[in-house]
Amino acid sequence: MSSPATPRASRTDHPLLVFWRVLRANPLSLFGFLLVALICVVAIVIAVVPPLSHLITGHTLSVLPYGPQQETGVFSAPPSWAHPFGTDGLSFDVYSNVMLALPLDLGLGVSIAGVSLLIGGALGLVAGFYDTPGTAAGFLSVSILRVTDIFLSFPSLILALAITRVLGVGIVNVAIAVMITWWPYYVRLVRGEVLAVKHLPYVTAARAAGVTENRILLRHVLRNVTEPLVVYFTLDIGTVLVTYSTIAYIGVASKYPGPQPEWGAMLAFYQNSAPISTYPWLVLAPGAAVFVTVIAFSLLGDGLRDILDPRTRRAFVRGTSTHDPPPETPAPGPAAVAPVPEGGIGSPEPGGGA
C-alpha cells in the first residue's frame, strides 16, 4: 500500500523504545530517570533483603555495614572509606542510618502523594465533570469544592501539626495527617483540567458519536488529564518528602537515634547534638539525602511531561530518528483532483437582475 519512500518506523516502534529515545534527547531527564531508578532499587533492596533472607535462610543478611544503633567504637570521625558519611558522637555509622531511612522516606513520599492523587483525583473528576447546576450531581460537585476550600484555607503544615496533635505522635499518624492536608490540591488541579478539557470539540464529537457520559469521562477526559496529573504527582513526591521531613524535624514523627531512622529527625538530632562547623558531615548527610531524592523526582517529572505528550514525544523522536509523517496524498479515484468550485454560486442572475 505505502510507497517505499514512506518510512514506517513509527508503526513497529515499541513504546519503550520511544521512551528511551525521548530520554536520550534530554540528558537532564535521563539523569533524573536513572537517579530515581537507582534510588528505588536501593530502597527496595534495603527494605526487602533482610526480612527475605531471614525467611529463606533463617539468619538475617544485612546489606548495610552497621545496624541503626550499632556502635562502631569510632566517635565523631570524619568521612572515610570505612565510614563514608563519618560517625557521630554515639559512634553510630551515619551512612548506615541515612540508607536505612531511605525506604521509609521514599515510601512515605510515594504513598502520601499516591493516596492524595487517588482521593483528590477522583473527587476532582466528579467535581469538574458533573457540574451542571440544579442537579444532584451539581450539588455534589459544589459540596466537594466547598470542603476542599475549607481545607485549603489553612496552611497545610499547621493543619498537619494540629491533626498530629489529635492523632498522637508516630510515623503513621504523621503520614495520615499529611495525607489529610494533601488531597485538596489534587481536587483543584484535576477539576481545572477537566473543566478545560470537557468543553473541547472532541468531547462534543465523542458525545455526538453516541459515547455515554461516564465513558466520555473515563476515556476521553481522563486520558487527557492524566498527563499533567502524572507530572504533578512526580514533582509532588519531592514536596511531600520535604513536608514530612519538616514535621519530623520538630520531633513528632519518630525518635532518633532509634530502631527506624528518618532524615528529618536525624537532621534535628545532629543539629542540636554537635556544632555544625566542627562536624558538618552529620547534618550534611541526611540533608543531602533529601536534596538528591527531591532533585531526582523533579528532573524525572520534567522529562515525563515530554514523554506523555504525543506532540513533543513525536518531535523528540523525529529529532533522533528518520521517522517522518507520510506526505499528504490527494484522493485517488474518479475525482482525484477536484476542480475548484468556480466562484461559489453559479451566478443565477448576472449583474443582480433589474
Added chain:
Amino acid sequence: MTDPVLVVKDLAVTYTVGAGTFFAVSDVSLEIEPGKVIGIVGETGCGKSTLAKAIPRLLPEPPATIGSGTIVFRGTDLVRVPKRQLPMVRGTGIGMIFQEPLNSLNPAFRVFDQLAEAIRIRHYREMGWVRSFQGGAQPFDYSKPPNTTTVASVLSKPIVPGGAAEEAVHDRLATRSQFREEVLSYLRLVRINDPETILNLFPHELSGGMRQRVMIAMALSEKPSLLIADEPTSALDVTIQAQVLTLMKELIDEVHAAILFISHDLGVIAETADEIGVMYAGRIVEYGPVAEVFRDPRHPYTKALLKAAPAHYKSDGPLSSIPGAVPNLSRPPSGCRFHPRCTLARDVCKGVSPPLAPVDPAAPADSMHIHRSACYFQAEVPGLP
C-alpha cells in the same frame, strides 16, 4: 414518497446567559427524507450551528433550552427523550461532522482508536450487547437501502437488533483482524491513500483535509440514518475544501443517508443540496428546491445574500453587502426580523412575523418541500435591484 427520517416542527431554542435570553432559533420546521440533502445557509450568528446541535440534543442544557416544538426522529420526539437515553440515539441514529477538524479528534488517540470507538459503538448495538434506541413503532434499523452499488459491501449490511433476526446475528467483527479490516475499509471509503500508515498516526500529525476525512469516516462508520454536517468545509483552504466537498458529494450518493448540510457558503450548498433553507436571525425566511431558490429568490434577504456572493471572480465593481448587521437576538426586532435592513419594509412588517407561504399560490399550503418565502411582499422581490 418514503417517510421522513426527521421532522422538526416549530422548534425554538433559547440561551439564558446572565439576565438575558437569546432567541437563537425560532419557529423552525424541517422535514428530511432518506437520501435527501437539505442545505441551511445564513450569516454568522443566525442560528445555523445551534439548529445543528439542537437536533441530536447536543447543546448544553442549561444554558440552552428547547423552549417549544418537536424533533421527531424516526417516530420519536427527541425533545421528550430523557437525557440518559440520548447516547443511544446519537452516532448510529444521528451522526455529526463538525466544523473544526483540528480539535474534533481526541489528541491522545491514534486514528485507529478514534475510528474503532465509533465502530465498536455501532457493532455493540448491532449485536444487541448494549441497549439501543427503539424509536416509536418502527424497529431501529441501521441498514441502508440496497440500491447503493459502489461501496455497498461496506455500508449495506442489514442487521436489525432485537428484531426477528435475533436467532443468530453473525458476529463478523469477532477477531482483531476483522475489526482492523473494518476500520481500514472506512478509511478507504473516504479516499485515504495509505490507510495502513494513517491508522497509527496521531491527529496532530495529519493535515486539515486528512483530519476532516477521518472525521467523516468516523461519522459514516456508525451508519447513521441522519447525518448532520455542520460547516464541514469551512475551516479548510480552498483546494482541500474542493477535495472534501467532492468526497462528500460522492458519499452522498453512496451512503444514502438523509443529510442536513449546514454552511455559510452558498456555493457549497448549491453543489450539494437538493433543498435549501435560508436562515436569518434564527428563522427560516425562505425554503425550497435549490434551483428554484437560486433562480428566483422570493425573500429580500436571500436576494441580497445571492448578490453579495462573489460570482466567477468577475471585477464588475465592488462586492455588494447588506447594510446593517444581524440583530441582537436577545431583543429581536418585532414582526419580520429582517425589516430594519429591508428595502421593502412597510408598517405591516413590524407587526406580526410573516409565515412561510408558498410562492405559487396554487400549491398546497402544508407541503414542506415546495418553494416558500416568509415575506409579505414576496411578489415584489424579483423587481428588487
